Amino acid sequence: MSNLLIKNGLLVGPNGSRAADILIVDGMIEQIAPDIQPDGKVQVLDAIGKTVMPSFADMHVHLRDPGFTYKEDLQSGIKAAVNGGFTHITAMGNTNPAPDNTEVLGDILQRAKALDLADVFQVATVTKGLAGQEAVDFAELRKLTLFFSDDGKNVDNEEIFARAMRASGELDFKVLDHSEPETEMVIRNIKIAKQERGNLHFCHISRKESMLAIMQAKDEGVNVTVEITPHHLFGWDLDYRVAPPFASKDDADFLLRAIGSGYVDCISTDHAPHTAEDKAKGMNGISGLDVAFSIINTVFAEAGYSLSLLSRLMSLNPMRFMRVNGGALMTGKEANLVIVDENATYKINPDDFVSRGKNTPFAGREVTGKVIHTIKKGRILK
Numbered sequence: 001m002s003n004l005l006i007k008n009g010l011l012v013g014p015n016g017s018r019a020a021d022i023l024i025v026d027g028m029i030e031q032i033a034p035d036i037q038p039d040g041k042v043q044v045l046d047a048i049g050k051t052v053m054p055s056f057a058d059m060h061v062h063l064r065d066p067g068f069t070y071k072e073d074l075q076s077g078i079k080a081a082v083n084g085g086f087t088h089i090t091a092m093g094n095t096n097p098a099p100d101n102t103e104v105l106g107d108i109l110q111r112a113k114a115l116d117l118a119d120v121f122q123v124a125t126v127t128k129g130l131a132g133q134e135a136v137d138f139a140e141l142r143k144l145t146l147f148f149s150d151d152g153k154n155v156d157n158e159e160i161f162a163r164a165m166r167a168s169g170e171l172d173f174k175v176l177d178h179s180e181p182e183t184e185m186v187i188r189n190i191k192i193a194k195q196e197r198g199n200l201h202f203c204h205i206s207r208k209e210s211m212l213a214i215m216q217a218k219d220e221g222v223n224v225t226v227e228i229t230p231h232h233l234f235g236w237d238l239d240y241r242v243a244p245p246f247a248s249k250d251d252a253d254f255l256l257r258a259i260g261s262g263y264v265d266c267i268s269t270d271h272a273p274h275t276a277e278d279k280a281k282g283m284n285g286i287s288g289l290d291v292a293f294s295i296i297n298t299v300f301a302e303a304g305y306s307l308s309l310l311s312r313l314m315s316l317n318p319m320r321f322m323r324v325n326g327g328a329l330m331t332g333k334e335a336n337l338v339i340v341d342e343n344a345t346y347k348i349n350p351d352d353f354v355s356r357g358k359n360t361p362f363a364g365r366e367v368t369g370k371v372i373h374t375i376k377k378g379r380i381l382k
Helices: 074-083 102-115 138-142 158-171 182-196 208-219 230-234 249-260 276-280 289-303 307-322
Strands: 004-013 016-025 028-033 043-046 051-054 056-061 086-091 119-122 174-177 200-202 224-228 337-347 366-376
Touching: 004 307, 004 337, 016 307, 051 307, 056 074, 056 289, 056 307, 074 086, 074 102, 074 289, 074 366, 086 289, 086 307, 086 366, 102 119, 102 138, 138 158, 158 174, 158 182, 182 200, 182 208, 208 224, 208 249, 224 249, 230 249, 230 289, 249 289, 249 307, 289 307, 289 337, 289 366
Parallel strands: 004 043, 004 051, 056 086, 086 119, 174 200, 200 224
Antiparallel strands: 004 016, 016 028, 051 337, 337 366
């Protein structure tokens, strides 16, 4: 493993910023200080005029592998993640076959690891075959994953959802919840999580009423966490199919205020690549990994929010959920970093996406902030 010295950058992490160099030895951050001098055995990367941050982690992506690899596969999806500054991603289980057993789950993890790029945390399903009728073996699957979800579908059966909540507390995992209709199911699932003392994470919340219910639950001490997507902050009242649908500007503004108030735990892309033909057939989804940082940086800059807050929501908190020794610029942490030009302005062009999914309603929209380098354990991947 090569050693790396990043010089002349502005360091921005979840707790603030400073100008300093970073010395990386054997994949770990060894020293952070002004004007570190190379010893001749280290690769030097000049980040003058750029910002160095912890790399990003995404709690919600769809890699479509196995079963739908004409939309995306492990390699194309992981490369899109790296292009967007992500070194850790959590892949949902609405594949075919579904990861409702250790054989399928283990195969995905093994193939992803062999690519030696971003780390993939594969989600197991809550019910067998995503059919909503029979719970999976949580204890057996927990050996391979921290996360369970039937994302793309509700777990309508309250008994099964309660069992998942009980198991999440007993076995120490999170249930990543897709609520639809959103607010109604959010309220139901908060009640069950409270009763069963579960670990509940709400995916892609889009509406003010849903967030109000989650905020109240947090204030009451219920163990719930919540993510918001870049597209639900960047767009509203759009006739473009995503699940949950684009909401109103009032909803988007309230979500942004909830972020500022500290109620939102992370920003997740819900990267859902489709072919043009499948989108024309009415399938829900947006391709988000390649441009997530640019979109959030743009939204946050307009709101007066700091890059440190962005780092907390896109790096520190999701890495904590994934139990990764990263997410902050500190010695002793894994050297998972991203170098960005926070002032670079460009127009979104889906043809530039590394993802096979070019599906976005934001083509031609101007954004500010661009990922220049992605670094995983000291190795420059982009």
